[in-house]
Amino acid sequence: MGTYFIVREIQKDQETGEVRDGEIHFTDSNPYAIAYAEESIANRVIDLLREGTSLNNIREMLQNRHIR
Numbered sequence: 001m002g003t004y005f006i007v008r009e010i011q012k013d014q015e016t017g018e019v020r021d022g023e024i025h026f027t028d029s030n031p032y033a034i035a036y037a038e039e040s041i042a043n044r045v046i047d048l049l050r051e052g053t054s055l056n057n058i059r060e061m062l063q064n065r066h067i068r
Contacts, residue, residue: 043056
C-alpha cells in the first residue's frame with residue numbers, strides 16, 4: 001500500500017462551456033489531486049465526497065483521526 005491521490009474529474013460541455021464536477025476516484029499519481037491518503041482512507045474520503053461532505057470537514061476529520 002502506498003500513497004494515493006484523490007481526484008475529482010472536471011467535465012466541460014464543449015457546446016455550452018458549462019463546467020461541472022465529474023467522477024471522484026483515486027490514483028497512485030496525479031498532479032491535480034485534491035487530497036492524498038493511504039488506499040483505505042482514500043476510499044472513505046471518496047465516499048464522504050460523494051455524500052456531499054466538504055473538503056474542510058474531511059480535513060478536520062483526518063486531523064482529528066476520525067477517518068482511519
